Amino acid sequence: MKLSLSWIKDFVNIPEDMDMKQLAYDLTMDTVEVEDVEYLADHFDHMVVGVIEDIEPHPNADKLRVCKVDIGDGEIKDIVCGGINLEKGMRVAVSCPGAIVRWHGEGEPVEIKKSKLRGVASYGMICASDEIGLGDLFPASQEAEILDLSAFDVPAGTTLADALDLNDVLLEIDNKSMTNRPDLWGHYGIAREIAALYNLPLAEIKPFETDVQSDFNVEIADPDRCPRYIGVEMSGVNVKEAPYQMQSRIWKVGMRPINALVDITNYVMLATGNPTHAFDADNISDHIVVRHAAENEKLLLLNDKELSLCTDDLVITDSEGPVALAGVMGGAKDSILPKTERVILEVANFEAAGIRRTALRYDNRTEASSRYEKAIDPERCDQALALSMQYFKELYPELKVTGYCDKYVKKLKRAEIDVNLVWLEKRLGKHLTNDEIQGKLEKLGFDVQINGEDMHVIAPTWRSTGDISIKDDVMEEVARMYGYDNFEPTSFTTTFDSAINQKDQDLVRNMKEFLAIRCGMQEIYTYPWVNDVYLNAIMQTTEGMLRLSTPPAPDLSYLRASLLPNICEAVAKNERYFNDFSIFEEAQVFHDANYTSPYDKSELLPEQRRHIAGAFASSVKDVKELFQEAKGVLEYMPRYTHQAAFEFRKEEKPVWADNVVWLNIYRGDEKIGDMGLLAKKASMDCGIKNLSVMLFELDVLKLKPLISRTNKFTHLAAYPENEYDISMLFDSNAVWSDMHEAILGKKKASEFLKKADFVDEYRGKQIPQGKKSVTIRLTIGSNEKTLTSQEIENVANQVMKKLQKKMGAELRTQ
Template sequence: IMVLAEDLVPGTPASEVFQIANDEVFEIGLTPNRADAMSHFGTARDLRAGMLQRGVNVELITPSVSNFRVDMRTLKIDVNVEDNHLAPRYCGVTISGISVHESPSWLQDRLKAIGLTPKNNIVDVTNYVLHELGQPLHAFDAAKINGKIIVKTVAEGTKFVTLDDVERTLHKEDLMICDEKGPLCIAGVFGGKKSGVTEGTTSIFLESAYFDPVSIRKTAKRHQLSTDASFRFERGIDPTITEYALKRAALLIQEVAGGKITSDVVEVYPKKVEDFSVLLNFSHVSKIIGQEIPKDTIKKILVSLDIKVNSVSDTGLGLTIPAYRVDVQREIDVIEEILRVYGYNNINFSKKFNATVANSPRTEDYKVQNVIASQLNSQGFHEMMANSLTTAAYAKLSASLKEEHNVSMLNPLSSDLATLRQSLLFSGLEAVSYNINRKNSDLKLFEFGKTYHKYLNGYEEHKHLSLLVSGNRNKESWTSPQKTTDFFLLKGYVKAILSRLGIEKISNAPVQSDVYSEGTAITYNNDILVEMGVIKKPILKHFGIKQDVYYADFNWDLVLKIITGKIKYTEIPKYPEVRRDLALLIDESTTYESIFNLAKQTEKTLLKDVNLFDVYQGDKLPKGKKSYALSFTIQDNTKTLTDAQIDKIMSKLQQTFETELGASLR
């Protein structure tokens, strides 16, 4: 309940009564490479360049630090940087006699406007300068620093409690800010619990530094920490404003928390971070942009971006890029900057439409994939695209997959997405399980994808086509009874694919992978082309699947290699074909494949096809015997066959079966 003054006139805006300040917040989208614009100052600097290009001459005003002075030298803290590569520049200063409390309203309002929660006046100032200038800062309670500041790495496994009360195990490559007793802060990432500023703090050591971006990025990822400071450090900040930002923050702290500067600025900067040198060729600018931009305009744009023009010639410019522009280190980067400021919309384009027709062979991978995908779609299959990242634990489900062959991510999002897959099977079974759990149990799935392997001689990628079939063959209908999927249905789909690709000279071989309880392999010139079969129950149980799953795995790289040959064709025969049937009584161990191969060897010219259309095993047959009903298609492409020729061929086949297989006619 708010009690208002009685003299207020109804209709008066509440903003006038409570003296609420109006503000405008602009949200900008930055690409990750633009570390230079991750601050209000950096954005203003870029905005100035754009306005100058449009004829609006504005001045970039920076906060003054001319009032910075040392009041007394009563609290000096020395700094020792042991690794100048990880910390090229380090500055610090002490401030004594401060009072830690809430920040003034103007400071809180500005932090709230950009989504930050105010904490206390010291921390709020460091956050304010961070977003104002892009330089991360950190304040230590000077009373908790033992001896001097030491910037170094610590021993592997060292325990350290951060500001969020989490105990972290440090890596030997983590850069730490330490004192003579131990670590105080993870450099550039997160402060320590014991050295942080509290309400009882009366003196601080204020740090401003430039750290190696790669080191900070690795540390932040290693500990799964992402702070405003690490976000900027790991992308590269401006090494030239380290001391300036320190003085700016020190003056603001004096303004909001009182206190006096009680030491000189301590700076360790043994080797200056140099600017980049780039040669710009005018002809390259015109070639890349597609339009000739006046040379004076190019110079004007570069100067507005703080890029110094050291030399000028008829062909180009010698340039010096400021160190804070970590994304501009090549000539093409400079050309991109010119085009960005000049304006993409100011580039003229031709109204002429040009098209190039590229000739690609019919066996191009994507073409063959489209052909097979269309065929499988027409047979009721659905294409799936699984994530190539999976869990390393899947390698334990098959003895043929080795954990040492896993290609692991350095910084995985989770353990379930930590490794590149060695097989398409397990990601496929994830999809099968997902569908079954949602009452979609009749499945036909296929996927074109790659597997990834790490061997002693390097990394390898292999392309595969996988088929997964499970459940019933067709949807439930009153016109036909339900029939479950079986191995022979899968084999039919596989043979249809090989037939569509014109791959004929194939052989059967025992399946090598141990993921199948039953299966077979199809080879081409002794190389495994396809493996297919029934997936083992223990593997299915791992995914919570209770129904049979039939799986086929094509070596797609070998498929593409085989089909590169020329197409051979023959005319449709003018003369009729003849069919003759035989019912053979054979041993149970005799396979259809052996009969087929024997028939083809016996009559190589006129025998076109052999088909098994009936199998019988029962009490009416002798023990250990079975009956095969076979059809034989005979045709001569040059003439019509006579009965005598046909009978001669059939007699020859019958005699061969009797001799080689011990068969007899029923």
């Protein structure tokens, strides 16, 4: 939001020597964030008002003329110009060398320099309004029309900023910093804050009074949605231009002046923060009714957008139907027409949440709805009405008020808060006297009563629509008015205990580091919603999933209950660039489990868990390699991340998996995840054409980190260790775990045996039917000496004898 400093000065007398940077800093520290201080006159540097003394034809161009222009420096300048409305004696805007303009209002800004146009020297440029950024303030009626400033009675050479009252300072406010401060959405609200900050008097807006008696009436059907509605019927008006000062102020803060009737409503909204609207009274049949729309009731808005309304929408109607969408935009039926002579002024207050829903529903946020949805107080209608009637009477001296109705059906209750002064001092960390506290709050409009250590505070109406509701809000008001910069830093005493060991969090971090660093996988991040294509391919059902009421796109309406659909989408997108890669993601998943909120037992919440999932995709590896890679990663994960080991079983096939290549992952008797090959149909439905994809997914909350580390430090071997391979024949159904137990079980084959590792297995022509050859690598060594070759042979023989005795193994001879 932009604010004009000269406009603010209508309400508070800011000292002329006030440093604008200091003002912006103080407002930022105490009230709202000032993003920028813009000196408007800087945009019109090297621009002056010139008077055309004579006009001559250009010798070399039919559409150009040579103007003799007085720019106030005592010398008549030749300026070549192609404007179609040039006249002798006309006051024009002249951009002298050094000025920055946009040619014909388009393209990048350029600097004006002395130049020749078709062989004739030209000093500067006579400008159209859009070439110097004034197109909205002085709209051209036709192409190549020069800005005519003849209505401004200023001498030649007057700077353009002085002539057009553009020596103003604009404060640009970050809207997000005042979302909870509806009182600040206008110049008067900011002026009130400045008055409180610098202890300056604030101008009072005197209320409008009338004794008009008429049958003009307003009916409010829903007081909760419309607490107050003021209607004023007036005659003796017409459509004309508003005074230049009103137009320029509207333009300065980013809106476009239209005509006096419309400009008054916008001007009052920008001044007070309370929107107003003018109806053409001759287009209103009977009296005004504020009610809910009927289902599918039609309304054509001022922007020519036709709406099919619903019963949640609030509308302004006459006896024939809706004439405006309450708090958002007027209807085409009631618009101000070129021949309007009677108006009905609306000054109203509407419920914030309802206006927000309606504006969002029709994607039609306006300056009015942006203010109403912040929760404006209904008492502000008095200020908006008073200013509106002041300007109407000034612009239309013949105006007559023919009807007046103020329906205030739901009075605003001012917020009342009790604050203990001992608590306040403890929270502030500083002692302030009762007079200081009371003075600072009263500057902001609060009523304060102090009795001993207790303080009773009544918030002003403009702070009672949700902004001030608890004692902490009062503390914030005292602190910011005292000045956050004025609080001296103090040391505090604390006791540092031992670091908290958050093993659950460490486990998640360790798993991500294991997958990324040790396994070379790429971590990805996806949105929490799921594309319907991948949802149908992987999940094949939406049962138990959460549906978004306002999805980002029609095919993104469900929140993920598994990470695999988004993992597969990432695989499909990366297939264009890579033929062998692996990815993983750790994130939340959502289930419609209706958990009870710990804060409100009547509120049901979805279940939110954390999963970790990944994909191994390749067109250069066969399925066996991919399966071994994925299973190896999962088998080694517990060891490297220090958690309870996994077990692999075949109990229940995942819906997305191949019929053969899949495993369930268990920890003890509890299933914690799945892994498997993405089925061919699911792969094609995902658009994955040439890759084999091995997927896995684990429920992170079911993983259990080990309570304490069992690793022990051991010295490196002082004497050489030897590797010795043996190949033996086993029954084809023998498993490595049994072999390992036989070699290194409770009774080791030899004290010199350090380790036994699986190397490979082989089945072929040289191997008898029903048998397989297994190669085992033995690590043999002593902590006390270097073993001889005979001692090493003896250890290997002991291992082979033990395997022969325990498992019926035979030494392979060929």
